[in-house]
Amino acid sequence: MSIAANDRILLGEGLFETIRFENRAPCYPKLHWQRLQKSATSLNISIKLTYQEWHAKIAQCIQETNLDSGGVKIILSAGEAPRGLEAIGKNPYFIFSAFPLKPALNALNLISAEWRRDPKNPVYRLKTTNYLEAILARKKALAQGADDALFFNTDSFATETTVANLFIIKENQVLTPSLSCGLLPGILRRRILDICPLAGIDCQETYIDYKMIMNAEAVFVTNALQGIRPVASFEAVPFANRNALFSYVQLLIKNDDKS
Secondary structure, three states, X not given: OOOOOOEHHHHOXXXXXXXXXXXXXXXXXXXXXXXXXXXXXXXXXXXXXXXXXXXXXXXXXXXXXXXXXXXXXXXXXXXXXXXXXXXXXXXOEEEEEEEOOOOOOOOEEEEEEEEEEOOOOHXXXXXXXXXXXXXXXXXXXXXXXXXXXXXXXXOOEEXXXXXXXXXXXEOOEEEEEOHHHOOOOOXXXXXXXXXXXXXXXXXXXXXXXHHHHHOOOEEEEEEOOOEEEEXXXXXXXXXXXXXXXXXXXXXXXXXXXXX
């Protein structure tokens, strides 16, 4: 399809979700829908589909592929509008596309991003179509021999990587940065926070600084497409290859109801 030159998506005024599917069924579709709906409301973008219609389009997109597992990218544009930053888009629309997904199993080597984020910036809490900051940070990390960059905010607290939420394990606690630090409320992040207490695991949102990461027993990141991935090192400081609590969290997510 072609995109009009005055489409607000070209200014970054759009949202997207990437949903993993397994055995031709989408994972956590309701949670993705709820996040998209909340974000669209905050941007005054109207969604004209019901959840059932939206889910049916995802299912159709999956069925049109020859893939048993993969991902579906769903883009919501604010629509076309006259010139001007203050212009309001009309006729918002969706784009659905499926793609193959190669499992990413290797542990990651992270470094700090070169700049700090403003924790009060509302954009960091939304999954918008403007990913330039993440692109630049990822490219700089790769150029320095790392796999990804970890952002810190202007208060010196960790937030997230370019595509994933951060978790650390310390003294039998699973800790993740608070949303008030300025980060995306990830789908797997939400599930870990929900199911860990039910399994007797102390799991909390908190403020994580550089020293806490360096002293962690294990570090991992979560992403709806890639799942849970261990972090091998941060700023060239290695972490343990095995951690029993990390393995247990992996098992909990593996067995989680994703319907």
